[in-house]
Amino acid sequence: MAFGRRKLKKVRQDAELDITSFMNLMIVLVPVLLLSLVFSQIRILNIQLPAQAEGESEADPEQQILELVVNEQGFTLNYPSNVMLKAFAKEADGRYPYQELSEYLQSLKQTFQQQKIDKSDIVLLLAENTDYQTIVSTMDTVRSFKAVVAANLVDAELFPDISLGDAPTSQSAESTAEEL
Numbered sequence: 154m155a156f157g158r159r160k161l162k163k164v165r166q167d168a169e170l171d172i173t174s175f176m177n178l179m180i181v182l183v184p185v186l187l188l189s190l191v192f193s194q195i196r197i198l199n200i201q202l203p204a205q206a207e208g209e210s211e212a213d214p215e216q217q218i219l220e221l222v223v224n225e226q227g228f229t230l231n232y233p234s235n236v237m238l239k240a241f242a243k244e245a246d247g248r249y250p251y252q253e254l255s256e257y258l259q260s261l262k263q264t265f266q267q268q269k270i271d272k273s274d275i276v277l278l279l280a281e282n283t284d285y286q287t288i289v290s291t292m293d294t295v296r297s298f299k300a301v302v303a304a305n306l307v308d309a310e311l312f313p314d315i316s317l318g319d320a321p322t323s324q325s326a327e328s329t330a331e332e333l
Contacts, residue, residue, distance in 0.1 A: 219272060219312065221254075222320050223291055224280040228254055232261075249287060251294045258311050259298055274314035278321070288317075 217233035227249060228241040239257060241250045265272045275295050279288060292315055300309040 219275045220278055221275060221291070221295060222278045222280075223249075223283055223287065224320055225282075228291075230254075230257070230261075249291070251290060254291075255294050255298050255311075258295060262311050273310070273312055274316065275312035276316045276318055278318045280320045281322075 218231075220231040220234055222229040222231065225243075226240075227243040230238045230241070232238050238261075241254055241257075244250055262272075277288070277291060277295070295311055295315065296313050297308040297310055299306055301307075302309075
């Protein structure tokens with residue numbers, strides 16, 4: 154009977170935990186998870202509701218609306234509302250002229266600054282079948298441009314307050330002309 158008790162004592166001894174394989178896994182897993190966080194950031198673009206066109210003041214240029222119509226033919230820039238400043242036709246290969254639009258908006262922003270007009274809003278009027286990438290690229294183009302300041306490449310502000318709306322269709326324009 155004494156022999157059986159000795160066997161039980163050996164069985165009851167606590168075994169040491171070997172966690173080296175778990176530690177090796179954590180050493181590899183933690184940096185991988187931390188690096189993946191950088192690549193999965195969510196970008197948020199703030200947009201505003203468009204202002205009412207009826208409340209425009211002809212005397213105050215800051216209250217007038219700068220519009221960019223995006224349709225199948227290209228871009229049309231209006232300022233004030235429904236008065237065309239410039240039209241940008243699509244390129245021969247079917248791409249939108251983002252560089253040309255950016256350069257014109259830069260000169261327009263400079264003109265506003267020279268006239269002491271603080272204009273930072275724009276309304277994008279989008280055609281019904283405008284694809285998502287065109288919308289995002291247009292928003293990026295009208296928001297800012299790359300500029301060199303003190304030997305550094307920075308994003309200079311153009312019109313960061315962006316509102317979205319529906320572009321006028323040719324059918325609605327014809328129906329309003331018939332009503333008149």
